Amino acid sequence: MLAIVLSLGAAATFALSAMLIDRVNGRVAILQLARWQMGIAFAVTLVVSALLGSWQTVAAWQFGLLAASSAAGIMLASLTYFGAIMFAGPRISALLFTLASPFALLMGYVALGETVSAGQGAGIALIVFGIMLSITAPADAQVVGRSVRPFWQGIALGVITSVGQAAGSLLARPAMAAGVEPVTAMAIRSGLGFAFFLALMVTPMARRAMPLGRSELLNIGGSAILGMFIGMSFLMAALARGDVGIVSTLSSTTPILILPMLWATTGKRPTVAAWVGATLAVAGTALISFA
Known part of the structure; x- marks a missing residue:
């Protein structure tokens, strides 16, 4: 029962995090948002990891895999994720995020020789059909409130986000299986991401920034803590207590949970x-989780 509550809690915090990011749409530059969110996430996870005393659990080869995971899942995917939310809205972005599951499956098939069952193939088809049904509905673009061209740019960015997340998970899997503490792994990934976005400031485009008020800082900080700390902690705790298939399925209900949230707001x-x-x-x- 606790694993179910934690899984749904993770999905809900991911949804809330996406909505907070959407609140700063047009008021914060994307690279500026990435710097602040990664910096806050790194600070929080670093403190918790230090309190846990778990840095000694990370070997050099595990750090290397987590660094590669950060490049795909943080440096690339976080940028495209923010862009997807700003162009297509939090609901569509959350829906497109479910593509990470089939992309991870296909990458495992190509890179690791893992098998893909008929049930998993059907799961991929259901995900793709569900996304296409949702984003091609005639009234959908009006509900999202974005113009047509940026909306479809958001779709493309959402797909790239899913590819990056799938690759990041695949790269991190051996390190996590070898016993790296989850908060420490997140501290490494977010810390390297923060360093990357800081380094980008050598370019004029990355230095572009808008004045941040109290509201913007609260929304950015809230999204970082909810999505990258609380949500991931819930997910890791659920995986430690429950069946992987059930946890994966329930934690992917973000696209459903975000609908009443958007309706209410x-x-x-x-x-x-x-x-x-x-x-x-x-x-x-x-289907992918259980097949």
Whole structure:
């Protein structure tokens, strides 16, 4: 029972984090947002990891894998994720995030020789169909409130985010399986991401910044703590206590949980296609997890 609560808690915090990022849309530059969020996430996870005294659990080869995981899952995927939210909205971004599961499956098949069952193939088809149903609904672009061209740019960025997340998970898997403490792993990944975004400031484009008020800082800090610390901690704790398939499925319900949140905050009722598409995407994740 606790694993179920933790899994749903992780999905809910991921949804809330996406909504907080959307609140600073147009008020914070994307690279500026990445610097602040990674910096806050690194500071929080570093303190917790130091208190746990778990840095000694990381060997050199594990650090190397986590660094590669950070390049794909943090340096690339966080940038595209922020762009996806700003162009396509938090609901579509959360829906596209379910593509990480089939991408990880396909990468495991190509890189590690893992098998793909008929049930998992059906799960991939359900996810793709659910996403297509949701984003091609006639009224959907109006619900999202973005213009057509940036909306489709957001779709592309969301797909890239899923590829980066899948690659990051695949690269981190051996290190985590060898016993690296999860908060320490996140501290390494976010710390390297923060260093990367700071280094980018040598370019004029990356130095572009907007004035940050109290509201912007609270939203950025809240999104970092909810998504990269609390959410991931819930997920790791759920995996330690429950069945992997159940945890993976329940923690992927973010596209469904975000719908009533958006309804409550915007007053705009999601379309039937949005509900059906999100449900099909989660069902596809379940097939991949259990097949």
